Every structure is written in C-alpha cells, then in structure tokens.
Amino acid sequence: MSQCKRKLLSAERERLILNALGSSVGTIADLSIRLKVSEATVRRDLQSLEIQGKVRRVHGGAIRVQFPRTEPIFTEKAAFHAAEKDQIARLALEFIDDDDSIYLDGGSTVLALARKLDQRKNLTIVTNSLMAAAELMESSHRLILLGGEFRALSRTLVGPLTERIVNSLHLDKAFMGTIGFTVENGISTTDPGEAYTKELVMQRAGKVLLLVDSSKIGVSSFVVSGSIKDIDVVISDHHIPEQIVKKLNRQHVEVIF
Amino acid sequence: MSQCKRKLLSAERERLILNALGSSVGTIADLSIRLKVSEATVRRDLQSLEIQGKVRRVHGGAIRVQFPRTEPIFTEKAAFHAAEKDQIARLALEFIDDDDSIYLDGGSTVLALARKLDQRKNLTIVTNSLMAAAELMESSHRLILLGGEFRALSRTLVGPLTERIVNSLHLDKAFMGTIGFTVENGISTTDPGEAYTKELVMQRAGKVLLLVDSSKIGVSSFVVSGSIKDIDVVISDHHIPEQIVKKLNRQHVEVIF
DNA sequence: AAATATTTTGCAAGTTTTTGAAAGAAAATA
DNA sequence: TATTTTCTTTCAAAAACTTGCAAAATATTT
Structure with a gap:
C-alpha cells in the first residue's frame, strides 16, 4: 500500500x-x-x-509502555530512575539517628528511604503514604499514619483532615518528595489536597529535607506546595546542575548529592 | 521459544x-x-x-515479594470460618444504601464486607483498617482513613490520635468487628488502644452494627470496648444460641442471621 | 526550475554503562 | 575454629550512548 x-x-x-x-x-x-x-x-x-x-x-x-495513562501508575514510576532514587535514599539515611521521630512523605523516592529504615533503631515514623506504611508494617519501629482522604494516584492521605493529627505531633525531621522543583517557585505538585498536607507538615518539622531526583528539577507542576524558605536540605543525584546548587546555597539551603 | x-x-x-x-x-x-x-x-x-x-x-x-504482603497469621485467621464470615457480610450489605457514609472496623469479618462494597454507589467509607483500605484502593468510593498508631497484629490504626479525625466526621452506620462478645460484658478486645478507638467510633455513629461469627460469642477478651447499649444490630451466623438472641432482643438489639 | 533554507540522516570522537573476572570480606557450614 | 561458599568491591574490556558535524533529502522561496 x-x-x-x-x-x-x-x-x-x-x-x-x-x-x-x-x-x-x-x-x-x-x-x-x-x-x-x-x-x-x-x-x-x-x-x-x-x-x-x-x-x-x-x-x-x-x-x-503497556498502559499509556495520563499519569504513570505507581509501580511504573517507582521503577523509573530506581538507581538514582536509591542513591538519594542512602544519602538521606545518614540524616536519621536512632530514636528520631521522622515524617515520610509520599512518592517513590521517599519510599526507597523507607526500605532502608531497619538500619536504625526505635524510630517513630509518621507518614501519609500507604506504600511506605505497607513497607514498614513488619518493622519494629513505631508507625503512625496520618488520617485523611485517600488519594488513589499517589496512594497517600491528604486534605484538611490530616491537619487534626499533624498538629498534635512533634517531628524532628521531615523527608519530603515532590513532583516539580524550581528555585523560583519552590516545590509544586498536582493535587491541592496533597499540597495542603505538605505545607502543614513542613511547618511542624524541626528540619525539612527534600528528596528530589534530577528529572524533577526545573519542572513546575500545578499547585505550589512550599517555597525554598521551608527547606533546610535538598538531597539529589549527581545530575543536578551546578548553577542550581549555587542558587540554593545562596538561599541557605544545604545541597547533598 | x-x-x-x-x-x-x-x-x-x-x-x-x-x-x-x-x-x-x-x-x-x-x-x-x-x-x-x-x-x-x-x-x-x-x-x-x-x-x-x-x-x-x-x-x-x-x-x-508481592504487595500487599499478607501476613500468614492474618490470612489464616481470614480463612477460618470463611463461609460464615461471607454470609454475615452478605447480610450486612443489605443495611448499606447508595450515598451512605459508613465506618468499617478492623477484623476479617468486616473485611469480607469491604470486598462487596462495589455493589453500592458513591459511598463515603471511613476505616481504621489497612486491610480494608488496601481492598478499597481501586474502588470508586470516597475513602477516608483514620490516622493513629499502627497496630501490627490487627493491621489497624488505634489510640488517642484517632480521636482527632473521628470527632470531625459524621457516620451513618458503623460496622464493627470484635474479638469477644458476651451479653453481660458486651464487646471486648485484646488491646486498649483498639478498644479506645472502637468506643469513640460507636459514639459518633448513627447506627452501630456488630458483625460477629458464632465462634466469638460467649468469649471475653482483655479490654471491654463497648456495652450492649451501644449496639443497634448484631449480625451473626445461624449457629448463634437461641437464648442469646432472646436476651439481646430484650435489650432492644436487633439480631440477624 | 533554480537557489536557498530547513530538516533528517549517518558518521565519528569522546563519554558512559554494562559485563565478567578476580581478590578480599562476610557468612554459613562442619 | 577451620573451611567452604557466597557476597562485595574493584578493574578493564566491550558494548552502547551522546554530541557535534557534514552530507543528503526535503521544503520553501525566488
């Protein structure tokens, strides 16, 4: 033909x-x-x-790609850039001490961190991620789930109801994930409910650490869920551009990769 | 090949x-x-x-490994009396209408009910059970998880933190499970945190339905988590003794089997 | 139709990733 | 404890990737 x-x-x-x-x-x-x-x-x-x-x-x-959905299903996302995510998780683990109370955000990068937490002892782990919770079920740590509305796409609990519990907790360190990250707009995500909970948590945490693989740097998503000022440490992989690092340092954000 | x-x-x-x-x-x-x-x-x-x-x-x-990793203890429990539990769940489903807001407690009997909920439309489902949540992840219903401390044995969220969210919700119907049930002591369970949350939920619910297979009737566990007065309907299987039914009816509790 | 601009294609140099082998460390077994 | 097996780390060769560039093909303009 x-x-x-x-x-x-x-x-x-x-x-x-x-x-x-x-x-x-x-x-x-x-x-x-x-x-x-x-x-x-x-x-x-x-x-x-x-x-x-x-x-x-x-x-x-x-x-x-089997199912060309609008947003990749969670398991596909997790396999993507798995090695980078694992490397980031390894760096993040260094910030966690025994007996800490930490927050784990949703997302596959933070999930990689959750898989390593049996290398520490007696943690209090707070999370809004059902994937992280599933991973930590068998662990000996104390596990607390934020309540709230279930968001299927990210498998997290989000929205105003999460406020009730977040505000009654103290968190030493919060490990946050994100969809997009730029120096200008800060961190951004696709869902308003998700953004709400992120902002809440970052305000309650003693130290905020952002885990972000380089594919998300320079990307802006729909809803802004926090600015550079909220972040103490950015942990990324070695593909992060040098100029971004400099800009972040100027804003007193520590960058690890 | x-x-x-x-x-x-x-x-x-x-x-x-x-x-x-x-x-x-x-x-x-x-x-x-x-x-x-x-x-x-x-x-x-x-x-x-x-x-x-x-x-x-x-x-x-x-x-x-495959998700959701089901603990053998839990699956064994679920397999035990599976036919009875399924029958009870079928009866319980009759009490649920479209657009209801319902509460699902932990336990394998209530889990059997969760599996049938795609026969209804537009439910708001509140639960403290991660097993139920895993089951309902793919459904089109609105799903809300109670926050709180994770209890590994029952895979539920329990304790004082659950109060924060429970008290900001209205529940049409609560479907409760239990470890033990006697006419004299009411419902009882092994864990104080679990009991606390159960009591809380039953106070907030318009109608309380207890799902209990006959193997638990006449059994008392460690912590009392509610009295007969809190319960509106008991749903059980056909092995339930006649005299228990009469006693419950006398206390204005409907019994279905 | 000829001339020019644009896009596409193949090639080659330099870089990165993958692979298997080997040596030392760790774990299981006797 | 000694011994064997398995694991991790390191290294070098091979395969695959990226980038820049020039030739070829296609599109646009004159």
Whole structure:
C-alpha cells in the first residue's frame, strides 16, 4: 500500500517501531536492521517516542509502555530512575539517628528511604503514604499514619483532615518528595489536597529535607506546595546542575548529592 | 521459544528472573545458568529488583515479594470460618444504601464486607483498617482513613490520635468487628488502644452494627470496648444460641442471621 | 526550475554503562 | 575454629550512548 522504494518518513518508522516492539522489548541493533536505517536514527526515533510516552528507553533498546495513562501508575514510576532514587535514599539515611521521630512523605523516592529504615533503631515514623506504611508494617519501629482522604494516584492521605493529627505531633525531621522543583517557585505538585498536607507538615518539622531526583528539577507542576524558605536540605543525584546548587546555597539551603 | 542468540537486555532479564522465581526462591547459580550470564550479572539484576522492591535478596539467592504482603497469621485467621464470615457480610450489605457514609472496623469479618462494597454507589467509607483500605484502593468510593498508631497484629490504626479525625466526621452506620462478645460484658478486645478507638467510633455513629461469627460469642477478651447499649444490630451466623438472641432482643438489639 | 533554507540522516570522537573476572570480606557450614 | 561458599568491591574490556558535524533529502522561496 505504501511506496516501498521511497524512504520512509520518520512518523511511519515510529509506527513500525511500535509494531515491532509489540508488547515487549526490542534492541537498537535489531530495529536498525529491520527498518534499514542506521542505529543513530533508531535512537532518535525512540527518543521521540519516549517523549510521547509510548516507549520507555533502556540501555540497549526500548520497552513499550503497556498502559499509556495520563499519569504513570505507581509501580511504573517507582521503577523509573530506581538507581538514582536509591542513591538519594542512602544519602538521606545518614540524616536519621536512632530514636528520631521522622515524617515520610509520599512518592517513590521517599519510599526507597523507607526500605532502608531497619538500619536504625526505635524510630517513630509518621507518614501519609500507604506504600511506605505497607513497607514498614513488619518493622519494629513505631508507625503512625496520618488520617485523611485517600488519594488513589499517589496512594497517600491528604486534605484538611490530616491537619487534626499533624498538629498534635512533634517531628524532628521531615523527608519530603515532590513532583516539580524550581528555585523560583519552590516545590509544586498536582493535587491541592496533597499540597495542603505538605505545607502543614513542613511547618511542624524541626528540619525539612527534600528528596528530589534530577528529572524533577526545573519542572513546575500545578499547585505550589512550599517555597525554598521551608527547606533546610535538598538531597539529589549527581545530575543536578551546578548553577542550581549555587542558587540554593545562596538561599541557605544545604545541597547533598 | 525465545531467541537464544540475541543478547538479552537487562530489563528483559529482570522479567525472566521474576518469572523464574515464581513464588518461591531461586539460587544465583541456577539463575546464572538459565539466563546464560555470569553470576555477577545475576547479582546486579537482583540488586536492581530489590531497589524496586520486587524481590528480597537472601544469602545464596532471592525471594519474590508481592504487595500487599499478607501476613500468614492474618490470612489464616481470614480463612477460618470463611463461609460464615461471607454470609454475615452478605447480610450486612443489605443495611448499606447508595450515598451512605459508613465506618468499617478492623477484623476479617468486616473485611469480607469491604470486598462487596462495589455493589453500592458513591459511598463515603471511613476505616481504621489497612486491610480494608488496601481492598478499597481501586474502588470508586470516597475513602477516608483514620490516622493513629499502627497496630501490627490487627493491621489497624488505634489510640488517642484517632480521636482527632473521628470527632470531625459524621457516620451513618458503623460496622464493627470484635474479638469477644458476651451479653453481660458486651464487646471486648485484646488491646486498649483498639478498644479506645472502637468506643469513640460507636459514639459518633448513627447506627452501630456488630458483625460477629458464632465462634466469638460467649468469649471475653482483655479490654471491654463497648456495652450492649451501644449496639443497634448484631449480625451473626445461624449457629448463634437461641437464648442469646432472646436476651439481646430484650435489650432492644436487633439480631440477624 | 533554480537557489536557498530547513530538516533528517549517518558518521565519528569522546563519554558512559554494562559485563565478567578476580581478590578480599562476610557468612554459613562442619 | 577451620573451611567452604557466597557476597562485595574493584578493574578493564566491550558494548552502547551522546554530541557535534557534514552530507543528503526535503521544503520553501525566488
């Protein structure tokens, strides 16, 4: 049906790539042979497909995204940048001492921290994240859940009801996650209820530590949920731009990576 | 079945590993042979899977973990008298109308009710049970969790902190579970924190329904968590003794079975 | 139709990631 | 305690990725 001599348009190729990937993965080399183009071109096409959210690129090839929902489901999000998140969590763990009372926010980066907490003793852990709670169920620490309205997308408890409990607690350190982070606008998220609870917690905590992988830096989301002033320490990975670090230091925010 | 010549991507290998592990354990040596890669690579893959929370590494191999990790104690309990509990839950469902705001207590009998709630529309469901919450995560109902201290044995949130949220809610109907139930002492449970929260909820609810299978009738536990006066309806199975029914009726408690 | 601008493609240099091997540390077993 | 097995760390080679650039293809203008 299409003229086979003429070279294919990139849009046509992209459709062919998606086809070739089927439901599983494909290598660059394989796709390059099948489409009769150079590997460089395949890479560019996959890059474009990744931006469109149709494909997830991995070293050596790409994986087709199964359910192209508007927001990636939690488990997919967690697998993305897993190594960076783990590294950030390892750095964050250094800030936690035995017998601390700490707050764990929602999000996969903070969840990575939750998985490491059996390296400390006798913590009081407060969280609004059901994923973190599930992870800590078996632990010997004292676990307190914020009440509130359940938000399915992030699996967290949010909104005005959380205020009741937050205000009756003292928190030594709060480990916060975020959707977006810029020096100008501070931290931002998609849901107003989520933002409300974040702000509340940061006001109650002795020290606020923001865990943010570099893919979120420079991104602004819908609702502002806190400014730079609320944050004491930013923990990120090594891809964080040097100029951002300098700007943060100027605002008396410690940066670790 | 699979193309053995082509080199596998790490993402593919990880899927194969999860597959190979199935629900049991797998050794490094075994995986190394099956995937035709070095043991070092298998270790690295397992490390990555552990960071993602999909696997638990042990000396010599790895074990697959799946969410929600159900404690054997709890599942055994739930399996016990499962048919009776399901029957009780079916009867309890009749008391729930569309648009109700209801409370779900902890315990396996109430959990059976939670599983049936997609037969109603637009409920506001308040609960202190993480098992119930896990069950209702995907539902379209509005879900509110009581905050408070996490009690591992029952997987519920209990204690003084729950007061903050309970007192700011209105509940049409409360579906309560219990450890023990006698006409003389009312309902009783093992944990003071648990009892505290139960009493609180029953005071705030328009109608209190007790879901109790016959194995718990005549049993008294450590802490009293409510008297007969607090209860409007008792829902049980057909093994409930006739004389108990009469005594309850005399105290204006409706009995269904 | 010719000339020019724009986009796409392939190539190559330099960088990063992955992989397997080996040595020392830690854990299990006898 | 001694011994074996398994784990972690480190290293070097190989594979894959990124970036910049020039040639080719396509689109736009004259």
